[in-house]
Amino acid sequence: MIKSKSILYICPENPFPPAGGDKIRIVNLLRLLSEHFEIDLLAYEPVARDEERQELNIPNNCRLHTVPSMDYKSWSLRLRSLILRRNNSLLSHADLHLSHRLKQLSERRQYDYVVVTHSFLGYLLPLLRALQPNSLLVTDAHNFETSLSRQFALTQTSMLRKTYFLLASHWNRKLEKEICKRTDLLLTTSEPDAEAFQSLSPSDKHKIKVIPNFVDMRSYESDRAENVTPRSPNIIFPGTMSYFPNVNGALYFGRKIYPILKAVIPDLTWHIVGRGIHPEVQALAESDSSIVVTGFVPDMGTYMRNASVVIAPLLEGGGTRLKILEAWAYGIPVVSTEKGAEGIVCENDRDICLADEPQAFADAILKLIRDRTFAAQIVSNARNQLLNLYERESVKERLLSLFMEERKEKTS
Known part of the structure; x- marks a missing residue:
């Protein structure tokens, strides 16, 4: 032995x-x-x-x-x-x-x-x-x-x-x-x-x-958003699309929230990034060319460094969402439902934006896209929280x- x-x-x-x-x-x-x-x-x-x-x-x-x-x-x-x-x-x-x-x-x-x-x-x-x-x-x-x-x-x-x-x-x-x-x-x-x-x-x-x-911050430093040139408005929803909270979250956002945003920002795009392609989620992309469902990607950083906002519009689930911690590591502001951020120590409008109603969720995204000073403060506070608790x-x-x-x- x-x-x-x-x-x-x-x-x-x-x-x-x-x-x-x-x-x-x-x-x-x-x-x-x-x-x-x-x-x-x-x-x-x-x-x-x-x-x-x-x-x-x-x-x-x-x-x-x-x-x-x-x-x-x-x-x-x-x-x-x-x-x-x-x-x-x-x-x-x-x-x-x-x-x-x-x-x-x-x-x-x-x-x-x-x-x-x-x-x-x-x-x-x-x-x-x-x-x-x-x-x-x-x-x-x-x-x-x-x-x-x-x-x-x-x-x-x-x-x-x-x-x-x-x-x-x-x-x-x-x-x-x-x-x-x-x-x-x-x-x-x-x-x-x-x-x-x-x-x-x-x-x-x-x-x-x-x-x-x-997360290990050493893996994210080169892809942090402040190291990338300004980009057109783009929302990222990272997650495995065979996991029912992610599927239901994508459908909720696509049907209730994304239309509100598109009416205000016509050139907005939304990428759903992660392995597994659910038929109902794919149908969202087929009905709107500004929605892209990627399936598995070998390098999440390619998409995250071009994101304006990362979303976690979850209605079910448990544990802590690595998608939020990774967004913090990449230097991207996050908008989440209360359920989506459950288990993570965070504060609304300090290191994350929390909203459970469709209009409030859309308003939070619009504020982060339009007010880059506010977005930068959210990102800075989120980084500090990440280093203290989740690094x-x-x-x-x-x-x-x-x-x-x-x-x-x-x-x-």
Whole structure:
């Protein structure tokens, strides 16, 4: 057995390249932790789109192991989930390939830490405890899935689909309560999510800690907006368009807010940037040539440095929005709904503009485009907030201290 400081890191999908908020969080954490630990990363490997095949840039101290993935949206899996009363997303990751690979890795090494990402993989905790009896088991929850699946259910127009996803919310609640019991340390991205887990299992409150999403400012400096020449008015909505809060947010903005703006600024453009193209979102672009849906892009900076405003018009969701933190890092002012900015420490008209009504949302965008002094002040304040709370170095000390303290307590 190898006896250096080590982590077994388990993901529901290979996070390289980091396209999408959940992958960005995983990769940021991996890069930070790989400076201090040897890491074996075990992940499901989907069939990647050709345009997403690029240099992976996996950290030197991180070894990638993959197993084939399953299609969690298949109706056969959904039927199976009804019979077994378990979330179909969970079942898509519950297969013998992963269990077999875990046993192989455990025969080679006993790890100091095992990190499980997403509640979907929480079913692995009993097996991991048996295979790694002395490891600190860490669950990085990303979202409070009980709430997220309920929010998704309430957006459904079909009674059958609504009933199914309400059942999924109930199953997620049982799983997430069990995770609280079985894990040694549970990480959330925001205080609201931490409070939700704590209310679910009050006796495990001491295990639940916040490690927010964060960015490494060194990766953004060359693309910051102040380094770019002035541009024509352009709105950016970054996000994966297979994630329902982003889809609903894009449709809400496109139908309720963008027409108000176009009536005032005819040459305004709107780019929806991120992997996955939802048919209803694509229809927005087909009806208006000033709307561009890009799909996956290898370099988000190409679009962000030409943005006047970044928007987060979200009506559902949880955690903290990396799209807002990245906009702050790029030096772009943000307009968001209250829900879109949930979990981020911010103040309206200081480091962000918040608006829940269509006209107010449009007015905030117009003010930022027209009043560049106001926009510059928002950007400056946002940068300070980012450096204080959400930059890599500000999170690094908290995370490493937490890992060391919990490990020491477990072995004492």
